Amino acid sequence: MGLAVIRHGELIEWRVKTYKGTWSKEKLEYILRVIGKMCDYFEIRQVAIKKVDPCRCSPQLNVLNKRLIAVMQKKHLRMAMYSLPELTKATGKKQRNMHYAIAEYLIEIYPGLRREYLKERNMDRAYYSKMFEAVMCAHMSSVRERKLC
Numbered sequence: 001m002g003l004a005v006i007r008h009g010e011l012i013e014w015r016v017k018t019y020k021g022t023w024s025k026e027k028l029e030y031i032l033r034v035i036g037k038m039c040d041y042f043e044i045r046q047v048a049i050k051k052v053d054p055c056r057c058s059p060q061l062n063v064l065n066k067r068l069i070a071v072m073q074k075k076h077l078r079m080a081m082y083s084l085p086e087l088t089k090a091t092g093k094k095q096r097n098m099h100y101a102i103a104e105y106l107i108e109i110y111p112g113l114r115r116e117y118l119k120e121r122n123m124d125r126a127y128y129s130k131m132f133e134a135v136m137c138a139h140m141s142s143v144r145e146r147k148l149c
Contacts, residue, residue, distance in 0.1 A: 001031070002134030005042045006142040011110040013042065016131045023060045031064065032071055039075060046078040048141035050133050053084065080141040087136045099129040102136050109139065 005013035019031055039047070052065050072079050088098040091105035103117045113135065120128040 002128075002130035002132065003035075003038065004131065004135040004138040005038075005044070006135075006138045007042070009142060009146070011112060011135065011138075014113065014116075014131055014135050016128060028060075028064060028067065032067055035068065036071060036075070039072075039077065044077060046080065046141055046145060047072050048080040048082065048137035050087070050137055051081045051083040080137070080144065082137050082140055084133070087133060087140070090136070090140055099126055099132065103128075103132045106132060106135050106139065110135065 001017045001019070003013070003015050003017055004011065017034065019027060021027055038044070049065070049068065052061055069079065084098060088101055091101045093101040093105055095101040095104075100121075103113070103120060107113050107117050113132070116128045116131065120126065120132075
């Protein structure tokens with residue numbers, strides 16, 4: 001899972017969080033607790049989530065997404081949801097690989113992401129792609145929020 005926090009246009013937290021083990025109710029509750037604590041710690045007021053692609057998701061991911069939305073509503077947090085094509089379109093880049101388009105767009109805005117970008121480019125698998133998607137969701141939400149103010 002990718003997690004990112006933007007405050008006043010500055011990226012202050014970004015990471016990949018992996019939850020080991022088989023899926024269970026306990027694992028779901030643990031994930032929700034971790035996200036809830038992060039929201040409390042950073043005093044989050046708005047959450048941006050990548051929309052689940054119905055063709056590429058599992059029943060467990062659907063449950064997690066529904067529960068996450070319910071938790072955010074209970075905390076009275078504003079929510080924004082973006083699909084992967086929306087994230088890619090916002091970059092304005094015309095690359096075949098959507099994940100690289102997102103990452104390359106973001107390192108121009110948040111140079112601190114360069115290390116993860118270079119690691120991603122040198123690995124055989126996309127480890128940081130979820131983190132870049134999370135940063136892009138947070139970025140788009142932050143930009144939209146600033147335009148409304």
